[in-house]
Amino acid sequence: MNANVVIRRGAKPKTQPVLARVWRARMLFLMLLPGLLYFVLFRYLPLLNAQIAFKDFQPTLGVWGSPWIGFQHFLSFFNSFYFSQLMTNTLIISVLKLVIGIPPAIILAIAIHESSFKRLGRLVQTATYLPHFLSWVIVFGVLLAMLSPSEGLINKGIVSTGADPIGFLTDPNYFRWVAIFSDIWKETGWSAILYLAALIGISPDLYEAAQMDGATRWQRIRFISLPGLLDVIILVTLLRLGHILDAGFGQIFILYSLPVYSVADIIDTWVYRQGIQNFEFGMATAVGLFKGLIGLLLIVTANRIARRFGDRGLY
Amino acid sequence: MIKFPKISRADRPIEFSVVAFLVVTLLVTVIPLWYVLMISFTPLGSSPKLLALPWEWSFRAYQELLAQPALVRAGLNSIILTVGGVLISLTMTVLTAYPLSRKDLPFRGFFTGMILFTFLFSAGLIPNYLVIRDLGLLNTYWAILLNGAVSVYNLFVMKSFFQNLPESLEEAAKIDGATDLQVLWHIVLPLSRPILMTIGLFYAVTNWNAFFEPILFLSDRNMMPLPVALRDILLGLNNAEYVESTANQVASSDALKMAAVVITTIPMLAIYPWIQRYFTQGVLLGGVKE
Numbered sequence: 001m002n003a004n005v006v007i008r009r010g011a012k013p014k015t016q017p018v019l020a021r022v023w024r025a026r027m028l029f030l031m032l033l034p035g036l037l038y039f040v041l042f043r044y045l046p047l048l049n050a051q052i053a054f055k056d057f058q059p060t061l062g063v064w065g066s067p068w069i070g071f072q073h074f075l076s077f078f079n080s081f082y083f084s085q086l087m088t089n090t091l092i093i094s095v096l097k098l099v100i101g102i103p104p105a106i107i108l109a110i111a112i113h114e115s116s117f118k119r120l121g122r123l124v125q126t127a128t129y130l131p132h133f134l135s136w137v138i139v140f141g142v143l144l145a146m147l148s149p150s151e152g153l154i155n156k157g158i159v160s161t162g163a164d165p166i167g168f169l170t171d172p173n174y175f176r177w178v179a180i181f182s183d184i185w186k187e188t189g190w191s192a193i194l195y196l197a198a199l200i201g202i203s204p205d206l207y208e209a210a211q212m213d214g215a216t217r218w219q220r221i222r223f224i225s226l227p228g229l230l231d232v233i234i235l236v237t238l239l240r241l242g243h244i245l246d247a248g249f250g251q252i253f254i255l256y257s258l259p260v261y262s263v264a265d266i267i268d269t270w271v272y273r274q275g276i277q278n279f280e281f282g283m284a285t286a287v288g289l290f291k292g293l294i295g296l297l298l299i300v301t302a303n304r305i306a307r308r309f310g311d312r313g314l315y
Numbered sequence: 316m317i318k319f320p321k322i323s324r325a326d327r328p329i330e331f332s333v334v335a336f337l338v339v340t341l342l343v344t345v346i347p348l349w350y351v352l353m354i355s356f357t358p359l360g361s362s363p364k365l366l367a368l369p370w371e372w373s374f375r376a377y378q379e380l381l382a383q384p385a386l387v388r389a390g391l392n393s394i395i396l397t398v399g400g401v402l403i404s405l406t407m408t409v410l411t412a413y414p415l416s417r418k419d420l421p422f423r424g425f426f427t428g429m430i431l432f433t434f435l436f437s438a439g440l441i442p443n444y445l446v447i448r449d450l451g452l453l454n455t456y457w458a459i460l461l462n463g464a465v466s467v468y469n470l471f472v473m474k475s476f477f478q479n480l481p482e483s484l485e486e487a488a489k490i491d492g493a494t495d496l497q498v499l500w501h502i503v504l505p506l507s508r509p510i511l512m513t514i515g516l517f518y519a520v521t522n523w524n525a526f527f528e529p530i531l532f533l534s535d536r537n538m539m540p541l542p543v544a545l546r547d548i549l550l551g552l553n554n555a556e557y558v559e560s561t562a563n564q565v566a567s568s569d570a571l572k573m574a575a576v577v578i579t580t581i582p583m584l585a586i587y588p589w590i591q592r593y594f595t596q597g598v599l600l601g602g603v604k605e
Contacts, residue, residue: 021421027495028414035411043433049442111336124337127344133583135524137542141576145351151569153350217326275441288439296436
């Protein structure tokens with residue numbers, strides 16, 4: 001029967017009835033099934049549960065049985081003291097990671113690309129990619145080795161100058177900087193890959209022509225490399241802006257502690273504590289949903305702008 | 316051994332700055348990791364040095380940690396999670412990416428859009444947690460393995476790799492009467508070794524590093540993987556489980572902490588050359604350059 005369909009319809013595939021096309025692709029559908037089931041169960045079913053953002057969730061009544069309360073959770077969150085604190089912390093940490101983090105990655109890529117000592121460049125690449133693959137728990141251990149008030153290397157240096165040791169991880173004056181610079185330490189090498197790829201993509205003819213015309217090294221960087229990177233820089237920045245509310249849950253969750261909540265608590269960590277530790281499921285879901293919707297809006301906008309800059313979008 | 320390239324006088328300042336920047340970057344990256352190693356080798360009663368000589372190294376911290384059943388169990392748990400996670404995730408990702416890469420899949424745009432949407436919007440932590448709870452997966456490894464089974468990003472990377480394979484090979488096989496599954500198994504997968512290695516390693520790293528999901532979904536302490544044990548050791552929580560009581564302590568607590576960091580890091584270091592080879596140089600750069 002299948003063969004009949006193929007022969008009869010083979011000449012004009014576009015007019016094939018849907019059912020015949022589905023039947024012919026039955027094995028492809030079978031392969032797709034586990035994946036689709038995954039997305040339905042673990043990514044779409046939660047969307048139904050998200051209704052408790054608008055409900056007075058009671059465990060005994062369940063998600064569907066709990067009474068509706070409209071936007072009460074949202075309103076009480078917006079009016080609470082937490083709203084401005086969480087937004088401030090999230091945005092400050094996120095924006096500073098972006099603003100302070102992008103230039104070192106660009107400079108690193110240019111330095112590796114420009115280095116006349118290829119071996120040194122490769123060694124630096126190998127070393128700086130590594131921290132990206134280490135978990136934040138491991139980096140937390142590394143930070144303790146460097147920053148702990150008693151034995152940390154940096155604090156030993158501070159003490160040797162006669163000053164008092166600094167509790168970098170527990171002092172609200174320092175915590176955000178630790179979060180920002182440890183993120184830069186971990187991710188700069190990895191972020192540089194994209195810029196490096198763009199640099200390798202620049203035609204060598206351009207550099208050769210510039211050299212013939214007597215351009216110096218610096219002029220070649222300034223007038224060939226940097227303009228060649230502009231598209232990628234814009235694209236990366238837009239993508240990061242789309243995720244500006246993701247201040248780094250995995251990192252903050254392991255690094256923060258009670259003394260620094262006032263400067264460290266971000267939307268995601270608050271949602272976790274409110275929901276999983278305090279069992280305020282409705283409230284935590286409302287705040288998570290609020291963050292998800294803003295995030296969706298930002299990423300779609302970022303993609304629109306990116307498409308305007310180049311033909312390629314982010315997704 | 317090192318060949319010095321010819322550098323014109325005008326370029327010397329910039330060449331110097333480049334080398335200086337690279338050397339400083341290297342030191343900033345490596346010194347913290349090196350110092351962790353040095354602390355872990357510090358004998359009881361002495362202070363860690365940045366440059367301890369090999370005959371001053373003590374391995375007592377490692378001996379003591381590896382003698383603790385709780386830590387060994389955490390390590391085994393991590394291995395189970397990592398191996399299971401790679402098998403499940405890689406299979407699911409291949410099986411989903413391949414049909415989506417085929418132009419003759421009906422409703423291809425719909426399925427792609429449906430998956431892409433989950434990449435852009437998520438209902439958040441609590442609704443997801445409730446699904447896992449209602450499916451009865453809490454306190455099982457399935458919660459972690461299934462919840463993170465497919466990464467949308469990896470899925471799309473693999474899909475575009477499949478799409479870039481020459482179509483003629485698949486068509487030839489289909490004319491010879493091969494089914495889609497046979498085409499995938501005998502034609503597509505053998506051509507896709509680099510991408511399978513890349514994505515497999517990526518899933519391995521993610522699973523080995525899993526820290527939050529175990530805390531969220533598991534309550535049985537005996538099931539916790541290495542990163543959770545490491546967190547406890549670093550914070551001095553549940554110390555009795557991992558460290559001998561102070562009376563017969565043979566290594567300083569800082570050395571123990573840093574030895575635990577090293578033990579958790581070693582598997583990543585062991586597969587790092589492969590990550591370097593496949594991930595950073597091959598596929599990603601190729602994919603970006605297009």
